[in-house]
Amino acid sequence: MIDSHCHLDFPAFDLDRDQVLLKCAQLGVNSIVIPGTQASMWLRQILLCESYSQLKFALGLHPYFLHNYRTEQLQLLDQQLSLHQGKVVAVGEIGLDFSLPTDEVLQERVFSEQLNLAHQHRLPVIVHHRQSHNALIRLLKKSTFCNGGIIHAFSGSLQEARAYIDLGFKLGIGGTITYPRAKKTRAVIAQVPLSSLVLETDAPDMPINSKQGERNSPSYLPLILDALQALRTEPENDVKQACWQNTLNILPNISN
Structure with a gap:
């Protein structure tokens, strides 16, 4: 399994x-993507x-931190993307x-x-909304950007899910679907193509159901997968394999 979004x-x-x-490795969560949030x-x-082989990074400027924004941060981002070509998996979290x-x-x-x-830089993006x-x-339709994410x-x-999928994007599926009250999101995730889904935790944020008030963890990714498998009609192993392959397809540098 791959956690496509974990801080x-x-x-x-x-x-x-x-x-x-160590716990993640024991549970089969063998790759974790850490998105960037601010230049500092x-x-x-x-x-x-660089210290842990199972960790991969993206670099970007998160909208939450734009109160500290300076134009030279974009220049620095450009430099870092060039310096770490082949290792950085995406521009994000943007x-x-x-x-x-x-x-x-x-x-x-x-x-x-x-x-x-x-x-x-021919990289996909990880998009916060x-x-x-x-x-x-x-903005995505207006842009020349075509690498998905x-x-x-x-x-x-x-309708929004289909618009993103048509633009070449995968949908990040996290702890929200573990809550029975999240009926709208659960219904949408049950209907979109399996080829459009990837797993994520957003740890330490977005705790899963029954873990409210606690620190979220990438070791909970199998529980999110369980919730997704319960929503889908495909065989459980097909869902698991698809999420893994979908992530590799949209973030190919993970395998580097």
């Missing part, structure tokens, strides 16, 4: 990161991934979060500029 570099894991990774954290990410006080015009500009960098599906789909923690409508 294992966050301080929440500083005391037991080795133990968490990129070096920490890269050094961490996107739009309209629940934040950050200027929406600035968010859209930085997102579009990061799409351009991903296009230039909140109250922003319409704007994201509009993952819509992180997808929770939109079936």
